[in-house]
Amino acid sequence: MSRRVAIIGQGYVGLPVAMRAVEVGHDVVGFDVDSRKIEGLAAGSSHVDDITDDDIANALATNRYEPSLNPESLKDFDIAVITVPTPLRDGVPDLSFIRSAGELCAPHLQAGATVVLESTTYPGTTDTFLATILEEGSGLLAGADFHLGFSPERIDPGNTTWGFRETPKVVSGIDAASLEVVQTFYDELVDQTVATVGTREAEMTKLLENTFRHVNIALVNELAINSKALGIDFWDVIGAAKTKPFGFMPFYPGPGVGGHCLPIDPTYLSWQFERELGTVSRFVKTADDINRGMPKYVVSRIQAGLNDRRKSVNGANIVVLGISYKADSRDARETPATAVIEGLCDLGANVQAHDPVVTDYALDERANWVDLDAGTVSSADCIVLLAAHTAVDYGLLDQADYVFDTRRQLHGPNVESL
Numbered sequence: 001m002s003r004r005v006a007i008i009g010q011g012y013v014g015l016p017v018a019m020r021a022v023e024v025g026h027d028v029v030g031f032d033v034d035s036r037k038i039e040g041l042a043a044g045s046s047h048v049d050d051i052t053d054d055d056i057a058n059a060l061a062t063n064r065y066e067p068s069l070n071p072e073s074l075k076d077f078d079i080a081v082i083t084v085p086t087p088l089r090d091g092v093p094d095l096s097f098i099r100s101a102g103e104l105c106a107p108h109l110q111a112g113a114t115v116v117l118e119s120t121t122y123p124g125t126t127d128t129f130l131a132t133i134l135e136e137g138s139g140l141l142a143g144a145d146f147h148l149g150f151s152p153e154r155i156d157p158g159n160t161t162w163g164f165r166e167t168p169k170v171v172s173g174i175d176a177a178s179l180e181v182v183q184t185f186y187d188e189l190v191d192q193t194v195a196t197v198g199t200r201e202a203e204m205t206k207l208l209e210n211t212f213r214h215v216n217i218a219l220v221n222e223l224a225i226n227s228k229a230l231g232i233d234f235w236d237v238i239g240a241a242k243t244k245p246f247g248f249m250p251f252y253p254g255p256g257v258g259g260h261c262l263p264i265d266p267t268y269l270s271w272q273f274e275r276e277l278g279t280v281s282r283f284v285k286t287a288d289d290i291n292r293g294m295p296k297y298v299v300s301r302i303q304a305g306l307n308d309r310r311k312s313v314n315g316a317n318i319v320v321l322g323i324s325y326k327a328d329s330r331d332a333r334e335t336p337a338t339a340v341i342e343g344l345c346d347l348g349a350n351v352q353a354h355d356p357v358v359t360d361y362a363l364d365e366r367a368n369w370v371d372l373d374a375g376t377v378s379s380a381d382c383i384v385l386l387a388a389h390t391a392v393d394y395g396l397l398d399q400a401d402y403v404f405d406t407r408r409q410l411h412g413p414n415v416e417s418l
Contacts, residue, residue: 002025003078004029004079005018005029005078005080006031006079006081007031007080007083008074008082008083008101008104009032009084009085011032011083012050012331013083013118013155014030014032014081014118015030015047015051016050016155016163016164017083017189018030019056019065020189022059022062022065023059025064029066030065030066030067031074031104032067032068032069037067041056044060047330048157048330049329049331071104077105077108080105080113080114081116081118082102082115082130083118083119083153084101085097085119086098086120086264086268087264088267091267098119098125099129102115103133105134105137106136106137109140111145111146112145112147114146114147114149114178114181115130115146115147115148118151118152120152120207120210122207122268123200124200124203125150126148126149126150126172126174127142127148127174127200134146134148142174143175143177147173147178148174148178148199149171149179149199150203151170152203152205153206154169157329157330157331158326164190165190168190169186169194170205171186171193171195171196172196172199173198174199179195183195207265207268210265210266211266211283211284214265214266215266217253217257218290218291219287220234220252221290223253224418225297235252235417238252254407254418255294255298255340256291256292256295256298256336256340257294258326258333258336264334266281266287267288269281270285294336295340296339298336298384298386299344299347302404305382305402309381309402313347313348314347317381317382318349318351318382318383319351319354319370319372319383320351320384321353321372321384321385321386321392322392323353323387324387324389325337327388328357328390329357330357332361335361336386341363345366351366352368352380353370354370354372355389356392357389357391373396377396380401381401381402382401382402382404383402384403385404394409398412402414403415404416404418405417406418
């Protein structure tokens with residue numbers, strides 16, 4: 001059954017939802033306050049890794065997809081999906097974007113309609129914070145007059161195996177009727193839905209997933225640092241350990257964590273524990289300290305590597321290769337490259353950056369962009385690999401004097417691994 005679906009937010013989370021909803025036959029309004037996004041989408045241009053320009057063009061051609069800046073376009077929605085950012089402000093969760101989205105939806109909320117929150121947040125946000133905003137703005141009661149649910153996003157930018165449709169979707173509602181509507185909607189969009197007993201359990205599911213990764217990445221980062229000091233090849237250790245067919249899951253060290261999920265989401269959990277229970281999440285705090293310290297460690301290793309080659313980091317020509325927080329993704333949110341570049345510039349290095357896929361990133365004013373060619377490689381005192389994009393011609397690096405590889409992608413006498 002075709003319904004009018006409003007997707008609030010047309011970024012990495014909202015745009016895939018919008019495209020899939022159009023594909024299954026719904027009339028979709030893709031709302032965003034960013035005029036550049038909306039103008040680009042209206043012109044058939046995608047700004048998201050997992051959505052192509054052809055996907056946008058095909059959606060527009062159906063006349064069932066409307067990119068919009070106008071709040072009035074939300075009128076008469078049957079289902080509204082909120083996919084807005086939830087950043088931290090001075091270590092405290094910032095729900096202002098959820099508040100704004102709720103206030104946009106509320107005047108257009110009709111009896112029998114449904115609102116689903118996908119933005120990552122702390123347990124209790126949906127059934128208290130968002131429900132109150134919707135009720136006050138509409139005069140309707142959640143559960144009694146309209147349906148309300150939470151379905152955490154599980155988007156992994158650049159993942160060609162597990163896309164929006166293929167990844168099981170956790171769904172929930174504030175009551176049985178809300179769950180039924182929410183699950184029926186997502187059953188049309190994805191291959192499998194997984195229901196939780198309530199919205200707080202679904203909100204907690206997302207935080208568990210991200211905290212699990214955060215803690216395990218911190219563990220291997222710490223072990224990598226200490227193994228280096230002991231003269232142990234920790235990458236070889238991981239390779240051996242992952243041959244165990246049970247009881248072990250490989251995680252890999254790196255220059256730090258990025259995106260929205262790991263640098264931010266676990267803090268939502270620890271913040272709520274401290275606020276409501278008066279207890280500090282020691283695992284989250286320790287993991288955060290270790291992962292946030294990795295860019296500084298990378299800088300110190302580069303400094304030591306240059307020193308071994310009788311060079312000073314002050315005045316050295318250093319090329320940072322890969323700005324995004326993960327390979328083959330345009331997503332540079334919270335990328336550790338920012339702190340690495342800043343640290344190198346603070347030490348007086350002449351920093352240049354290259355990334356074949358990132359197009360929207362504010363580079364440190366002391367650094368500049370550069371093409372990766374033979375001239376760039378030959379003039380570099382050090383090339384730092386932070387994100388191993390497949391589009392890079394790594395053969396060029398064979399001629400580099402010194403390569404510091406944080407991803408264990410390269411081998412050779414001129415390569416030093418994290």
